[in-house]
Amino acid sequence: xxxxxxxxxxxxxxxxxxxxxxxxxxxxxxxxxxxxxxxxxxxxxxxxxxxxxxxxxxxxxxxxxxxxxxxxxxxxxxxxxxxxxxxxx
Numbered sequence: 001x002x003x004x005x006x007x008x009x010x011x012x013x014x015x016x017x018x019x020x021x022x023x024x025x026x027x028x029x030x031x032x033x034x035x036x037x038x039x040x041x042x043x044x045x046x047x048x049x050x051x052x053x054x055x056x057x058x059x060x061x062x063x064x065x066x067x068x069x070x071x072x073x074x075x076x077x078x079x080x081x082x083x084x085x086x087x088x089x
Contacts, residue, residue, distance in 0.1 A: 014044055023057045024058065
């Protein structure tokens with residue numbers, strides 16, 4: 001997938017990169033990504049607690065981004081979207 005990033009000599013080790021990828025996957029709501037990166041993190045020896053912390057961070061970012069989007073929609077469209085479950089909810 002993104003092996004070119006993992007193969008480079010960087011300040012971040014592969015465990016840290018996987019935890020970042022897990023948080024990003026949660027934020028992006030990407031099911032294949034979270035499955036891939038969770039497995040890869042476990043293969044590297046990361047435990048459920050570390051993975052759970054990365055998930056928590058991703059959820060906080062996602063929630064904050066959604067709230068900001070709702071504010072922008074209200075501003076742009078003049079419609080309050082805070083209680084709207086949307087087409088998928």
